[in-house]
Amino acid sequence: MRYTEMNKEQLIAEKASLEREYAEFKEKGVNLTMARGIPAPEQLDLSINMLLHCLDGDCKSKSGMDCRSYGVLDGIPEAKELFMDMLHVGPDEVIVGGNSSLQMMYDTIIRALQLGVLGSEKPWCKYDKIKFLCPVPGYDRHFAMCEQLGIEMINIEYKSDGPDMDEVERLVASDESIKGIWCVPMYSNPTGITYSDEVVRRFANLKPAAKDFRIFWDNAYCVHHLSSHHDHLLNIIEECRKAGNPDMVFEFSSTSKISFPGGGLAVICASKDNIDFIKKQMAIQTIGFDKLNQLRHAKYFKNFEGIEEHMRFHAAIIRPKFEVVLYMLEKELMPLGIGKWTRPNGGYFISFNGMDGTAKRIVQLAKEGGVALTDAGATFPYGKDPHDSNIRIAPTYPSVSDLRQAMELFCICAKLATAEKLLG
Amino acid sequence: MRYTEMNKEQLIAEKASLEREYAEFKEKGVNLTMARGIPAPEQLDLSINMLLHCLDGDCKSKSGMDCRSYGVLDGIPEAKELFMDMLHVGPDEVIVGGNSSLQMMYDTIIRALQLGVLGSEKPWCKYDKIKFLCPVPGYDRHFAMCEQLGIEMINIEYKSDGPDMDEVERLVASDESIKGIWCVPMYSNPTGITYSDEVVRRFANLKPAAKDFRIFWDNAYCVHHLSSHHDHLLNIIEECRKAGNPDMVFEFSSTSKISFPGGGLAVICASKDNIDFIKKQMAIQTIGFDKLNQLRHAKYFKNFEGIEEHMRFHAAIIRPKFEVVLYMLEKELMPLGIGKWTRPNGGYFISFNGMDGTAKRIVQLAKEGGVALTDAGATFPYGKDPHDSNIRIAPTYPSVSDLRQAMELFCICAKLATAEKLLG
Numbered sequence: 001m002r003y004t005e006m007n008k009e010q011l012i013a014e015k016a017s018l019e020r021e022y023a024e025f026k027e028k029g030v031n032l033t034m035a036r037g038i039p040a041p042e043q044l045d046l047s048i049n050m051l052l053h054c055l056d057g058d059c060k061s062k063s064g065m066d067c068r069s070y071g072v073l074d075g076i077p078e079a080k081e082l083f084m085d086m087l088h089v090g091p092d093e094v095i096v097g098g099n100s101s102l103q104m105m106y107d108t109i110i111r112a113l114q115l116g117v118l119g120s121e122k123p124w125c126k127y128d129k130i131k132f133l134c135p136v137p138g139y140d141r142h143f144a145m146c147e148q149l150g151i152e153m154i155n156i157e158y159k160s161d162g163p164d165m166d167e168v169e170r171l172v173a174s175d176e177s178i179k180g181i182w183c184v185p186m187y188s189n190p191t192g193i194t195y196s197d198e199v200v201r202r203f204a205n206l207k208p209a210a211k212d213f214r215i216f217w218d219n220a221y222c223v224h225h226l227s228s229h230h231d232h233l234l235n236i237i238e239e240c241r242k243a244g245n246p247d248m249v250f251e252f253s254s255t256s257k258i259s260f261p262g263g264g265l266a267v268i269c270a271s272k273d274n275i276d277f278i279k280k281q282m283a284i285q286t287i288g289f290d291k292l293n294q295l296r297h298a299k300y301f302k303n304f305e306g307i308e309e310h311m312r313f314h315a316a317i318i319r320p321k322f323e324v325v326l327y328m329l330e331k332e333l334m335p336l337g338i339g340k341w342t343r344p345n346g347g348y349f350i351s352f353n354g355m356d357g358t359a360k361r362i363v364q365l366a367k368e369g370g371v372a373l374t375d376a377g378a379t380f381p382y383g384k385d386p387h388d389s390n391i392r393i394a395p396t397y398p399s400v401s402d403l404r405q406a407m408e409l410f411c412i413c414a415k416l417a418t419a420e421k422l423l424g
Numbered sequence: 425m426r427y428t429e430m431n432k433e434q435l436i437a438e439k440a441s442l443e444r445e446y447a448e449f450k451e452k453g454v455n456l457t458m459a460r461g462i463p464a465p466e467q468l469d470l471s472i473n474m475l476l477h478c479l480d481g482d483c484k485s486k487s488g489m490d491c492r493s494y495g496v497l498d499g500i501p502e503a504k505e506l507f508m509d510m511l512h513v514g515p516d517e518v519i520v521g522g523n524s525s526l527q528m529m530y531d532t533i534i535r536a537l538q539l540g541v542l543g544s545e546k547p548w549c550k551y552d553k554i555k556f557l558c559p560v561p562g563y564d565r566h567f568a569m570c571e572q573l574g575i576e577m578i579n580i581e582y583k584s585d586g587p588d589m590d591e592v593e594r595l596v597a598s599d600e601s602i603k604g605i606w607c608v609p610m611y612s613n614p615t616g617i618t619y620s621d622e623v624v625r626r627f628a629n630l631k632p633a634a635k636d637f638r639i640f641w642d643n644a645y646c647v648h649h650l651s652s653h654h655d656h657l658l659n660i661i662e663e664c665r666k667a668g669n670p671d672m673v674f675e676f677s678s679t680s681k682i683s684f685p686g687g688g689l690a691v692i693c694a695s696k697d698n699i700d701f702i703k704k705q706m707a708i709q710t711i712g713f714d715k716l717n718q719l720r721h722a723k724y725f726k727n728f729e730g731i732e733e734h735m736r737f738h739a740a741i742i743r744p745k746f747e748v749v750l751y752m753l754e755k756e757l758m759p760l761g762i763g764k765w766t767r768p769n770g771g772y773f774i775s776f777n778g779m780d781g782t783a784k785r786i787v788q789l790a791k792e793g794g795v796a797l798t799d800a801g802a803t804f805p806y807g808k809d810p811h812d813s814n815i816r817i818a819p820t821y822p823s824v825s826d827l828r829q830a831m832e833l834f835c836i837c838a839k840l841a842t843a844e845k846l847l848g
Contacts, residue, residue: 036494044483044492051479051716057472068468070460070685098522099714106709110534114549114573125538125549141708148708149538261494263716284565284572285530290523290714292475292687 002337003418015419021412022369030370032406037189037348038397039257039314046313047259050300059295067291073279075267076291078298083267085304086223087253088235092272095279098289101254101266105216106145108250108268111281112179112214113149118247118277120212124179132216133171133181135163137351137379137390139189142182142218146381153381154178158191162199169206176209180216186233187221190351190379190392192344194231204239206248215240217251221347223311224257226319231345237269246271255297257314257348258307265297321395324403325350332411338418341393350393351379358417359388365413371406426761427842439843445836446793454794456830461613461772462821463681463738470737471683474724483719491715497703499691500715502722507691509728510647511677512659516696519703522713525678525690529640530569532674532692535705536603536638537573542671542701544636548603556640557595557605559587561775561803561814563613563642566606570805577805578602582615586623593630600633604640610657611645614775614803614816616768618655628663630672639664641675647735648681649770650743661693670695679721681738681772682731689721745819748827749774756835762842765817774817775803782841783812789837795830 006014059067061076074080075096083094097104111117113125124130131152134143146153154171157164163183172178183203185195195203203215217236225231240249247270255264268278301307326343329352333339341352354362359376366373374392377383393410395403430438483491485500498504499520507518521528535541537549548554555576558567570577578595581588587607596602607627609619619627627639641660649655664673671694679688692702725731750767753776757763765776778786783800790797798816801807817834819827 038494041490041493044490047492048481048483051483052481055475057476059468059472059475066465066468068471068684068687069465070462070680100710100712103710107531110538113538114534141711144708148705256494260492260716262712263492263714281572284568286524286527287565288524288686290687290717292684293714293717 003422004337006422008423011419011423015416015423018412018416018419022365022416025409025412026369028370028405030405030409032370032398032402033372034394034398034403034406034410035372035374036397037257037394039261040317040397040399043314043317043396044260046310047300050259050296054296054299055292059292061291061295065291067295070287072291073283073286073288074275075289076294076298079265079294082298082301082304082307083253083269086307087219087251087267087269089237089269090272093237093275094267094269095275095282096289096294097266097268099262099264099266099293101218101220101252101256102141104266104268105142105218105252107285108216108278109145109149109151115281117212117214118274127177129177130179131175131177133168133178134381135181135183136381137190137385137392138182139184139218140374140378142216143381155381155386156181158193160193161196162193165199165202169202172206172208172210172213174209178208178213179210180214182216182218184218184220185236186219186231187224187344187347189220189347190349190390192342192347192349192351194233194345197234200234200236200239201243204236204243204245204248206245208248213248215249217249219251219253220257222253223307224314224348225311225346226315226322227345229345237271241271247274250274258310259297263293265294318396320400321398321403322350324400325393325395325407328404328407328411333414336415338414348394348396350395352391352393353389354391354414355418355421356387356389358414358421359385359391361417361420362391362410362413365416366409369409369413371409373410427846428761432847435843435847439840439847442836442840442843446789446840449833449836450793452794452829454829454833456794456822456826457796458818458822458827458830458834459796459798460821461681461818463685464741464821464823467738467741467820468684470734471724474683474720478720478723479716483716485715485719489715491719494711496715497707497710497712498699499713500718500722503689503718506722506725506728506731507677507693510731511643511675511691511693513661513693514696517661517699518691518693519699519706520713520718521690521692523686523688523690523717525642525644525676525680526565528690528692529566529642529676531709532702533569533573533575533604539705541636541638542698551601553601554603555599555601557592557602558805559605559607560805561614561809561816562606563608564798564802566640566642567805579805579810580605582617584617585620586617589623589626593626596630596632596634596637598633602632602637603634604638606640606642608642608644609660610643610655611648611768611771613644613771614773614814616766616771616773616775618657618769621658624658624660624663625667628660628667628669628672630669632672637672639673641673643675643677644681645771646677647731648738648772649735650739650746651769653769655769661695665695671698674698682734683721687717689718742820744824745822745827746774748824749817749819749831752828752831752835757838760839762838772818772820774819776815776817777813778815778838779842779845780811780813782838782845783809783815785841785844786815786834786837789840790833793833793837795833797834
């Protein structure tokens, strides 16, 4: 019976029973986390040979350059090639950077604030106010950057195939202070949505009032499929070029969830003109990134096919974990009409929407019961979920048996919070 | 006979003879560089085992953390310890970062501009104008940052034991818009000077008008001695604490010229309060730096004694190169009264001062003769050497025999440019 169909007595009885279940679970003294999108240790083992046997004393790039020394701002050719094939860009449209795509995004924005981007009339910090559009729910670390740097954020709702493009088009065309939009276009964090071809084309055809408006296209999960039945994403850089907006997008990606989180390679892709402009700015910040790690990755993966094969093994490890989460939600919550959730074909998250006004309570109950979840609200700018309903579930880190336990608790908490809410 | 003692006829004859020598040299078709402070390949070979056998499959820090995954913003404990012993700071006074201390300096300044430093009334970009003091000659990449970021630079002359402290004290006390000073306090780039204890103490006791003034202490060459007879530098962080100015200094260093340029570890040291403040800002920019490379360095060097021993081998490779340069200058130029130069006890450079108005000409002649030198003027803000006399000689990269050739040409060019200048 669905909770919303229960009368008050039934709900009170249900709540009392849930409280007993919750108390019993608590006694187990578990201590688990589904809070962040972290690969499991066995996923990291997949790449261990990269560290052990990869640089065999020959540290020369195929360009002839000694990767142990200074030089080359935009990456050694063989590292570039990995990403060129992954993201379908040319050699002049990519910079292979350091260990963090987040850092590349931050640096891109802080440079825009201080110096401007290609085509800026003035640095962004010279405006009284600038704004970014933020499809929600989204990635907390994107929003944290805007908040720190004083960039006002405007929420954009998600449709089934991407952000609400009517709203995006209307806002960017009418408000010159809107300088950017955050997108995780494939297996979006946390919704799992991949933007449809129509959405990508509408992005490429935006007519922003701000001439130096940029799409921040964080393609973090571009090869992170859960099975061979997977989503496809149009190439935004190509679509922008076709639409006559070649410079409107900065695309980011990394191998953080391919090789090693914090020990991989990050990349920015954009039009040649954008890249030339960025390199000129960036040459003042650094002599270059770690080419030894670039060479290590290139030698280990050999080519993009090597990455694709590698991702099959990742999928083999994490697909069962997604299945456990979905099985538990379907078994425990669906019959009761509690919540909605996504069934992504890739990425690192399942997005759960509970009844309005229950997300914070669920997270609190889970925490006190021994399972850490991403803070409720974290998936929204300023940490404020207007409906207090969204929770990001990150199933990759725990083992299957830990995950089963964690989801048992999650479902108890979701039920209890819903019953409490309905009883008012 | 010194050139300044020659009469016109003698000078004309000398010049004609030099032009023949120069033309003969040119015919050899050499192509060498003494332009940048780059370790020679044999120096890089010293650390090759770090890449080959260091991570033996165990990627755990002694803190228990898996270095293959996310986490730890300020560095793993064993990497911190290397730098704590190198720079005499505590565990709360250091952040071990990525591959580039230059990038840490740039990021520190751009954050100061956008967000301010500890104690700032407002971000530096909110002032009409801010200024940095620049001891000259100095490091071109420091000056390039200020130029790009719109920070006005004021030249400060060098004395024999460091910058002109009377001038530094006077300026920082009287001008609130002066927010920083660039220092390379040990084996300074390019002068080779190490600041005396008195100079360091006067730095620590500055009374800046700007409450958020910072000393940017780029201690790049702190262990880069050329022999066991070496310079000593007072610990600026300790001296600032003693002087009641604990937060006035940011110290930077790296292993770029210990392990691998562009593949090493960079570090920022400062008071705990500064570090806490920086970490809070930095946590928005990145999840963390490459801990695998930190672990690699910690396992390879083991401790600071390991670094000290390693530096003896570096010295064994580069000391003879410094000797070749100095021998050639003494043999060829000293009897003619041409130029002055430093005899550093460490670092990567010999600073040559020719007759006023000859530096550009010497660099041009050398280039056309087949030897690249650092651009004349590069060691000054805005690339402008007011005397056109300073040339930075970087002897580490070429082999001894190449260096001998390069210095032959350098001396011919210095003589020729001086003769030309004297003839007017």
